[in-house]
Amino acid sequence: MRDSRLKETSPVHPSHDRLSALLDAAVDGMVVIDGAGRITSFNPAAERLFGYTAAEILGHNVKMLMPNPYHDEHDQYLQRYLSTAQPHVIGIGREVIARRRDGSMFPIELSVGEFKSGSEHGFVGIIRDITARKRQEDALRKNSEELRLILESTPTAIAITDIDGRLVRINPAFQRLLGYSIEALAGQSQEDLVRTLVAEDDRKSLLSDIHKLYHTGESFRRDVRFHSRDAQEIHAMIYAGAVCNTDSQPRLMVSQIIDRSALFAAEHEAEELRAQLAHVSRIGTLGEMVSGIAHEVNQPLTAIANYANAVKRFLQSGRADPMEVAGTLEKISAQAVRAGQVIHGLRKLTRRRETERVKLDCNALIQEVSRLIEFELRFSEHELLLELDPTLPKVFGDGVQFQQVVLNLIRNALEAMKDGAQGESVTVTTSVQVDGYVEIVVSDTGPGLTPEVEERLFEPFFTTKPRGMGVGLSICKSIVSAMDGNLSCRLASTGGAEFVIQLPIVSE
Amino acid sequence: MHPDNEESEQIPSGTVFVVDDDEAVRDSVALLMRSVGLPAQTFKDARSFLDDYDPAQIGCLVLDVRMPRMSGLDLQRELKRRDWRLPVIFITGHGDVPMAVEAMRAGAVEFLQKPFNDDELIRRVNRALAIDASQRKLLHEVAELRQRYETLTVREREIAQRLASGAANKVLAIDLNLSERTVEVHRAHILEKMKARGVAQLAQQMLRLELKAKVIGDC
Numbered sequence A: 001m002r003d004s005r006l007k008e009t010s011p012v013h014p015s016h017d018r019l020s021a022l023l024d025a026a027v028d029g030m031v032v033i034d035g036a037g038r039i040t041s042f043n044p045a046a047e048r049l050f051g052y053t054a055a056e057i058l059g060h061n062v063k064m065l066m067p068n069p070y071h072d073e074h075d076q077y078l079q080r081y082l083s084t085a086q087p088h089v090i091g092i093g094r095e096v097i098a099r100r101r102d103g104s105m106f107p108i109e110l111s112v113g114e115f116k117s118g119s120e121h122g123f124v125g126i127i128r129d130i131t132a133r134k135r136q137e138d139a140l141r142k143n144s145e146e147l148r149l150i151l152e153s154t155p156t157a158i159a160i161t162d163i164d165g166r167l168v169r170i171n172p173a174f175q176r177l178l179g180y181s182i183e184a185l186a187g188q189s190q191e192d193l194v195r196t197l198v199a200e201d202d203r204k205s206l207l208s209d210i211h212k213l214y215h216t217g218e219s220f221r222r223d224v225r226f227h228s229r230d231a232q233e234i235h236a237m238i239y240a241g242a243v244c245n246t247d248s249q250p251r252l253m254v255s256q257i258i259d260r261s262a263l264f265a266a267e268h269e270a271e272e273l274r275a276q277l278a279h280v281s282r283i284g285t286l287g288e289m290v291s292g293i294a295h296e297v298n299q300p301l302t303a304i305a306n307y308a309n310a311v312k313r314f315l316q317s318g319r320a321d322p323m324e325v326a327g328t329l330e331k332i333s334a335q336a337v338r339a340g341q342v343i344h345g346l347r348k349l350t351r352r353r354e355t356e357r358v359k360l361d362c363n364a365l366i367q368e369v370s371r372l373i374e375f376e377l378r379f380s381e382h383e384l385l386l387e388l389d390p391t392l393p394k395v396f397g398d399g400v401q402f403q404q405v406v407l408n409l410i411r412n413a414l415e416a417m418k419d420g421a422q423g424e425s426v427t428v429t430t431s432v433q434v435d436g437y438v439e440i441v442v443s444d445t446g447p448g449l450t451p452e453v454e455e456r457l458f459e460p461f462f463t464t465k466p467r468g469m470g471v472g473l474s475i476c477k478s479i480v481s482a483m484d485g486n487l488s489c490r491l492a493s494t495g496g497a498e499f500v501i502q503l504p505i506v507s508e
Numbered sequence B: 001m002h003p004d005n006e007e008s009e010q011i012p013s014g015t016v017f018v019v020d021d022d023e024a025v026r027d028s029v030a031l032l033m034r035s036v037g038l039p040a041q042t043f044k045d046a047r048s049f050l051d052d053y054d055p056a057q058i059g060c061l062v063l064d065v066r067m068p069r070m071s072g073l074d075l076q077r078e079l080k081r082r083d084w085r086l087p088v089i090f091i092t093g094h095g096d097v098p099m100a101v102e103a104m105r106a107g108a109v110e111f112l113q114k115p116f117n118d119d120e121l122i123r124r125v126n127r128a129l130a131i132d133a134s135q136r137k138l139l140h141e142v143a144e145l146r147q148r149y150e151t152l153t154v155r156e157r158e159i160a161q162r163l164a165s166g167a168a169n170k171v172l173a174i175d176l177n178l179s180e181r182t183v184e185v186h187r188a189h190i191l192e193k194m195k196a197r198g199v200a201q202l203a204q205q206m207l208r209l210e211l212k213a214k215v216i217g218d219c
C-alpha cells in the first residue's frame, strides 16, 4: 500500500498545491527533505507525531528528528546513497527510533521514497507511530517467552505438529520420555512419526484420531503405548488439541503425552498396601491357624499317650504280646514324627515375618486400617469414626503388628454391636498423655462387658462367640507388651466397651 | 426273657465304639480299650457308624467333636432323632471349645480334652457302659410293664390309678358307684395282670410308667 502510494507520488510531477493537499490529508506523518537533508515539507500528522510545528522545523536538517546513532550517521547515509545509488532504506520499510521535540523516543515504521522533478531532488519519508504495535509485540513476545518456559520446564512431554503432521516442536520432557531429539524426528511424515513412536496395535486408532482432529478441530485423548528410542514400551495417555486459525481452521496439533508408568507404579503401591492390609486382616485367620495347629499337634500327642498307656496296661496285666507291643511302639514313634512335622511347619510360618522395631506414625497406620474397615462397612449401619491428634508423637514398634491390634479391637467392637440398632459407632481416638505415653482408645456403643467377661477377656481361647476363637485379645496384649505398652479395658461413657492402648513415646 | 438274665449276660460286655476321623487317634483309643479288656470298634466317620451300628448292641460312643462332613455334634443329634440312647463321651481338640459349649447345651456332659488321661477315659467308658446297660434294663422293664398295663380294661386302668394314689377300696366303691366286692375283684385282676405282689408294688409300677423318661434321664 505504502509502496504504491510512493510510486504514485514520486514519478509524477505534482503541482505544489496538490502535493501539500495530499500531505495535509495523510494519516501518516510525512516529511520531505531535499538532497542535503533539509526539511522542505512537514505535514500536520508529522506535527502531531513529533511535537514540532512545520514553521519551526522547515529548513532544519532532518536528523534532528533522530536519536543517536541515526542522528550522527544520517549525513553519511545520505552521502553514500547519493554517490553509490545503493539504497538501504529507500523503497524499503524500516523500523527505526524517532525523537520528539521533548527528547522522548518512539518507535516508527519509516518508508522513504525518492523523487526528482526538474531541479528538485529530494526524499519523502512516511512515518507511522508503531508504539502500540510494538507494545503488543512485546507483550506477545513476553507471552510466548512464558509459554516457552512452561513448555521447557513442564514434566509433561509435549509435541507440536503442523497440519501436514510434521513435528514443529518438542519439549525437553518429550525428549526425556521418548529419547528422541527434534532433529532425529524432523522431516518425518505423520505416518512415519506414528510408526516410529507408537506401538503397532495402537497406530491405526491414533492416526484416525489425528485425522479427525485436523478436519474438525476435535481434541481427543487416548491410551497409547509408545516406543522410546531405547525400545522401552511406555504406557501413556495422549491428550491432543488443535490450535486454529482465525477462521477456525486447525493449524497445529498440540499433544501432551502423560506417562502412565508412574501411575502404574502408584497403583502397584496401592496394590501392595492392600495386600499388606490383607495380611493384617488375617489376624482372624491367625486365630484359626493357632487353633488349627493346636488341633494338629493334639492329634498325634493323643495317639502317643493312648498307645503308651495301652502298652503299659498290657505289660502290667501280663498279657502282653511282644509283637503287638513292638508294633505299638512303632506307631508311637510315627506319631512323634507327625507331631514334629506340624511344629516344623509352624516354625516356617512364624519365620516368614520378622518383627520390626521402627518409629511408627500411629495416626497414619490407623487411617490405613480404617480404609480397610470402611470397605467392610459399606453395607452396614455401623460407623467408624476417627479422632486423631495431629500432633501425636511417634512410638516404637512393628507397623503391621500395631495395625493387627487396632484392627482386632475395631473388629471386636463391631462384633459386639452386631445386632444393635443402627447408628451405632466405633470411635478410634489418639491423644498424647502427660506421662510420656500416647493413648489409642477404641470405644464402641455396644453392650459393654459383664464382670465375668471382663475378668477373662485376655485369656487365650476365651470367647463368647459361637465362631470366635478367643485369641484376638490375647494376641493384641502380647503385641502391645512387646512394644513396652499396655492394653486395658474399661467402660465407655456410652455404656459400651473401651479398649485403651498406651505406648511409650519415642524420645528424640 | 427275664430281666435278671439280661443283666447277668450284658452288663460286663458292651462295646466301645470309637468315631474319629484321625486314624491314629481312633486306633490308639481302641487299643487302650482292649488293654483293659473292653472290646472296641472303630469308625472313620459318623456316617459309617450310623450304617454299621445295630441299636440292640450295648456300648458307648467315644466321639470326636470335630470331623469333616458330619461332626460329632451332628451325629449326637442324629442319634437323638432315631431315639438311640447310646451314651456319648466327646473327645475334643484344643480349638473346639465353642463346639463343646454347643454340645453341652445339647445335653452331653461327658467331655475329655485331647490328649487325655487314660484312667479318666477308662473310668468314664466303664461308667457309660454301666449306664447303657442299666438304662437298657430299665427300658426293658418299663416296656414290659407297659405291655402288662395295656392288658388292663379301661375300668381296671382307672381303678389301678386310684389304688396307686392310695385310695381305699371303700372310697373307690362309693366314688365309682360299685360294690366293695366288685372293687376287690377288679383289684385281684389288676395285681395279677401287672404281676404285682401288692398295692405298694403296683404304685411303684405306675410311677415308673409315668416317669419313664425321667427315670432314664437320671441314670
Ligand SMILES: Nc1ncnc2c1ncn2[C@@H]1O[C@H](COP(=O)(O)OP(=O)(O)OP(=O)(O)O)[C@@H](O)[C@H]1O
Pocket: A284, A287, A412, A413, A414, A416, A444, A446, A447, A448, A449, A453, A457, A462, A463, A464, A465, A467, A468, A469, A470, A471, A472, A473, A474, A497, A498
Ligand atoms: N468391644 C467389646 N465389647 C464386648 N465384648 C467384647 C469386646 N471385645 C471383646 N469382647 C469379649 O471378649 C471376648 C474375647 O475377645 P477376643 O478378641 O480375644 O476373641 P473373640 O473375638 O471371641 O475371637 P477371635 O479370636 O476370633 O478374635 C469376646 O468373645 C467377647 O466376649
Ligand SMILES: [Mg+2]
Pocket: A408, A411, A412, A472, A473
Ligand atoms: Mg476378636
